[in-house]
Amino acid sequence: MAAKKDLTVYQGNDHTWPLRIRSVDNTDPENPVYTPYDLNDYTLRAQIRADYADVDDTVDASFSFQITDAAAGEANMILSSEDSSILTSTRYKWDLEIVRASDDYITTLLYGAIKVIKEVTRTGA
Numbered sequence: 308m309a310a311k312k313d314l315t316v317y318q319g320n321d322h323t324w325p326l327r328i329r330s331v332d333n334t335d336p337e338n339p340v341y342t343p344y345d346l347n348d349y350t351l352r353a354q355i356r357a358d359y360a361d362v363d364d365t366v367d368a369s370f371s372f373q374i375t376d377a378a379a380g381e382a383n384m385i386l387s388s389e390d391s392s393i394l395t396s397t398r399y400k401w402d403l404e405i406v407r408a409s410d411d412y413i414t415t416l417l418y419g420a421i422k423v424i425k426e427v428t429r430t431g432a
Contacts, residue, residue, distance in 0.1 A: 313419040314401065319392040319426040321385070326351075328380040328405065328416065343380035344405065351382060353403040355421060357396060368394060370403075394423045 316322055332340040353370040356363050368390040373383040384403065402418035 309402070309415040309418050311419050312417045313422070315422045315424065316386060316391050316394065317424045317426065318394055319388055319429065321388045322391060323386075324384045325375075326380075326382045326384055326403075328382070343378065346374050346377040346380055346382060348408050350406045350408060351384070351403065352406065353384060353401060353417075355386075355390075355394065355399045355401045357399055359400055367399060370401075391423075392426070394421075397423050397425070399423065 314324070328344045328346065329341040330344060332342070334340075351372040353372075354366045355368040355370075356366060368386065370390075371385045371387070373385060375381045375383060399421040400418075401421050403416045404413050405416055406413050
């Protein structure tokens with residue numbers, strides 16, 4: 308099941324969120340076992356929209372990903388300044404999916420709201 312994670316973005320800035328992707332075995336709730344996803348067989352994807360995809364077809368921005376340690380399930384989720392600068396509203400929705408390459412199996416890992424703080428300083432202004 309996906310976890311809720313709200314984000315705050317400062318418009319026009321570069322943003323990086325470190326990720327540690329794990330599966331959890333809760334067979335013994337007092338001693339959960341966390342196992343890293345081996346990202347060598349997975350693709351990460353995340354988008355920002357004004358509303359849920361079934362309501363709004365427009366992708367306002369997309370995150371990119373930098374795998375830092377594939378075997379340990381570690382990556383950086385990046386929103387570039389170019390993408391954050393086009394976020395003109397103050398509220399958006401987002402989610403993060405992981406896709407297994409071998410069979411295109413999709414799992415949503417995170418979802419939530421994005422609060423955008425409007426920038427003041429701009430280049431060339």
